[in-house]
Amino acid sequence: MDSIVVTGGGPLSGEIPIAGAKNACLALMPATLLSEDPLTLTNAPRLSDIKTMTTLLQSLGAEATGLQDGQVLAMSSHDLTSSRADYDIVRKMRASNLVLGPLIARFGHAEVSLPGGCAIGARPMDLHTFGLEKLGAEIDLRDGYLFAKAPNGLKGAEIPLKFASVGATENIVMAATLAKGTTVLTNAAREPEIVDLVKCLRAMGAQIEGEGTSRIEIQGVDRLHGATHQVVADRIELGTYMLAPAIAGGEVECLGGKLDLVAAFVEKLDEAGVAVEETERGLKVSRKNGRLKAVDVTTEPFPGFPTDLQAQFMAMLCTADGTSELNETIFENRFMHAPELTRMGAEIEVHGGRARVTGVDKLRGAPVMATDLRASVSLILAGLAAEGETVVSRVYHLDRGYEHVVRKLRGVGAQIERVKA
Numbered sequence: 001m002d003s004i005v006v007t008g009g010g011p012l013s014g015e016i017p018i019a020g021a022k023n024a025c026l027a028l029m030p031a032t033l034l035s036e037d038p039l040t041l042t043n044a045p046r047l048s049d050i051k052t053m054t055t056l057l058q059s060l061g062a063e064a065t066g067l068q069d070g071q072v073l074a075m076s077s078h079d080l081t082s083s084r085a086d087y088d089i090v091r092k093m094r095a096s097n098l099v100l101g102p103l104i105a106r107f108g109h110a111e112v113s114l115p116g117g118c119a120i121g122a123r124p125m126d127l128h129t130f131g132l133e134k135l136g137a138e139i140d141l142r143d144g145y146l147f148a149k150a151p152n153g154l155k156g157a158e159i160p161l162k163f164a165s166v167g168a169t170e171n172i173v174m175a176a177t178l179a180k181g182t183t184v185l186t187n188a189a190r191e192p193e194i195v196d197l198v199k200c201l202r203a204m205g206a207q208i209e210g211e212g213t214s215r216i217e218i219q220g221v222d223r224l225h226g227a228t229h230q231v232v233a234d235r236i237e238l239g240t241y242m243l244a245p246a247i248a249g250g251e252v253e254c255l256g257g258k259l260d261l262v263a264a265f266v267e268k269l270d271e272a273g274v275a276v277e278e279t280e281r282g283l284k285v286s287r288k289n290g291r292l293k294a295v296d297v298t299t300e301p302f303p304g305f306p307t308d309l310q311a312q313f314m315a316m317l318c319t320a321d322g323t324s325e326l327n328e329t330i331f332e333n334r335f336m337h338a339p340e341l342t343r344m345g346a347e348i349e350v351h352g353g354r355a356r357v358t359g360v361d362k363l364r365g366a367p368v369m370a371t372d373l374r375a376s377v378s379l380i381l382a383g384l385a386a387e388g389e390t391v392v393s394r395v396y397h398l399d400r401g402y403e404h405v406v407r408k409l410r411g412v413g414a415q416i417e418r419v420k421a
């Protein structure tokens, strides 16, 4: 297995281009199942998760091809040969469960494995099935699979979600586009990835209002047509690279970054002593002056502080003055980077969903192990300013969500390389 070697060094300087969002693209790709016409996505990120979703769509009989170095995805699903999302794929990638809504809506049946849990916690689907059943789907759980059918088609309904689940909102909105009548989804997720999905569905002919608010109204239509859609910028990749100059010093401009994608995160950066300036090309980040200050953070659904940036933010707090409290409210096991950061000299205590981080002067490089996607990149960020060499193993986690991480960080002067196994 490959590893990544980072040697802590001086300030960073330059530009980092931000890719299209993994978590948007993984919801946009299943939307191809809603129409027999082609769907083209531009600005797709080049990631192993996107390849996995491509494989899943192909296993259903869809055509899915990456063009121009994978940045353009051309997909179409005229006739499907299967409606089964196998456990082998779903357990590797949670987002595979996003084929459920589109399959039921267009073909009237689907068999989708439950994802079970993953390293960061449980990935239940009760809210997805609650919404789809309200639309008239009949869903049984057998052998670890959701068997869903809607022999008479779906019908619009009022669907109050008890938690603003991103995945459930995506599945329900996609299914409702082809349901008869009006669906009103309340307590819907407001994430930018939902807004992006709705924009694409609208380009395909769907009638939807309210994306980005907690009330989404969908007027079902008979069919959707083809479209071309540009994937929104990845706010998590953006936040990750914004932390690089905050940790290592210097100034980095993240190209394509927008403040409204990361407002709550930027507020916390500001409190910690990091300056963020919106430019014509993106977001420019540097430390205001001197050392960083401790800040408290609670992860929340959008527009709150994102759980997907908690690990990276913790890496920064390891060398901030004072004690910070991190409260993780979305996933129950999302502090696995803490013991690895401790191996680099960080002072962190974890109690359930809370972590207390007391800043130290400097971290020291060490061999560390990546346990999940965001944990992996937090160790790389920590390594940027640590004394000596940090060797991050199990980097396949990283390949799920960060394209060209070595090239992008080298471009701003970091000493980092990938060592082939």
Ligand SMILES: CC(=O)N[C@H]1[C@@H](OP(=O)(O)OP(=O)(O)OC[C@H]2O[C@@H](n3ccc(=O)[nH]c3=O)[C@H](O)[C@@H]2O)O[C@H](CO)[C@@H](O)[C@@H]1O
Binding pocket: 023, 094, 122, 123, 124, 125, 126, 127, 128, 129, 163, 164, 165, 166, 167, 168, 191, 300, 301, 302, 306, 307, 308, 329, 330, 331
């Ligand atoms: C709110 C939130 O931050 N969601 C994140 C979550 O989306 P993802 O769609 O994976 O997760 P959800 O938003 O659905 O789930 C968030 C919470 O809701 C619970 N839940 C979810 C579905 C369900 O049917 N029943 C249920 O109880 C989960 O256990 C979890 O505690 O992970 C993605 C990848 O890291 C992030 O990009 C999303 O921003």
Ligand SMILES: C=C(OP(=O)(O)O)C(=O)O
Binding pocket: 023, 093, 094, 095, 118, 120, 308, 373, 374, 401
């Ligand atoms: C955990 C993540 O992804 P997934 O939901 O696909 O596991 C993530 O993007 O941080």
